[in-house]
Amino acid sequence: EAGVAQSPRYKIIEKRQSVAFWCNPISGHATLYWYQQILGQGPKLLIQFQNNGVVDDSQLPKDRFSAERLKGVDSTLKIQPAKLEDSAVYLCASSLAGHQETQYFGPGTRLLVL
Amino acid sequence: AQSVAQPEDQVNVAEGNPLTVKCTYSVSGNPYLFWYVQYPNRGLQFLLKYITGDNLVKGSYGFEAEFNKSQTSFHLKKPSALVSDSALYFCAVRDWDNAGNMLTFGGGTRLMVKP
Numbered sequence: 001e002a003g004v005a006q007s008p009r010y011k012i013i014e015k016r017q018s019v020a021f022w023c024n025p026i027s028g029h030a031t032l033y034w035y036q037q038i039l040g041q042g043p044k045l046l047i048q049f050q051n052n053g054v055v056d057d058s059q060l061p062k063d064r065f066s067a068e069r070l071k072g073v074d075s076t077l078k079i080q081p082a083k084l085e086d087s088a089v090y091l092c093a094s095s096l097a098g099h100q101e102t103q104y105f106g107p108g109t110r111l112l113v114l
Numbered sequence: 115a116q117s118v119a120q121p122e123d124q125v126n127v128a129e130g131n132p133l134t135v136k137c138t139y140s141v142s143g144n145p146y147l148f149w150y151v152q153y154p155n156r157g158l159q160f161l162l163k164y165i166t167g168d169n170l171v172k173g174s175y176g177f178e179a180e181f182n183k184s185q186t187s188f189h190l191k192k193p194s195a196l197v198s199d200s201a202l203y204f205c206a207v208r209d210w211d212n213a214g215n216m217l218t219f220g221g222g223t224r225l226m227v228k229p
Contacts, residue, residue: 040221043158
């Protein structure tokens with residue numbers, strides 16, 4: 001079974017530029033999550049989708065971050081404009097529906113904002 | 115609000131010795147508890163979870179964890195450590211009484227197993 005796919009794996013941009021990350025979840029997983037993991041910290045949830053609807057985006061900085069999952073499968077996360085403090089690893093995870101289900105994580109995209 | 119504490123930034127253990135990585139949690143309702151491992155430049159890999167039932171949960175690679183409700187703890191254990199177990203370990207909690215179902219992670223504990 002293929003895992004969660006993410007691209008790109010690495011990205012370096014200058015502050016005030018925009019960047020987009022892509023995630024393809026495990027086939028059949030209705031729930032998709034984006035996390036931000038700053039160096040030395042645990043992952044922090046940014047947004048959770050159930051199919052193509054947003055379940056929780058309470059920790060998403062909506063002035064600069066946006067995410068979509070238009071067809072209920074793959075998803076994109078965008079930052080515009082980027083700030084230095086956005087440097088982090090962005091992790092995508094997916095799970096079956098149901099809150100006791102295990103989340104499975106992709107390899108992440110490492111973003112460096114200069 | 116829910117939270118997870120991993121009190122040790124790093125745990126050092128000799129190969130072949132038992133290891134324990136500590137985790138305590140706080141939720142308003144009943145907890146779902148998870149352990150994940152992260153190797154360098156990799157995403158998080160699921161090890162085990164506690165939902166209900168037996169307090170001792172067995173997971174991947176010989177790891178196990180014990181749920182202790184009175185101490186609000188979910189420590190990760192392995193009887194005999196391997197050098198290849200060296201990695202970053204994260205404990206996470208979700209409140210199953212909370213409709214939001216957000217998974218909250220601890221800050222991580224780096225496990226170093228020396229030959």
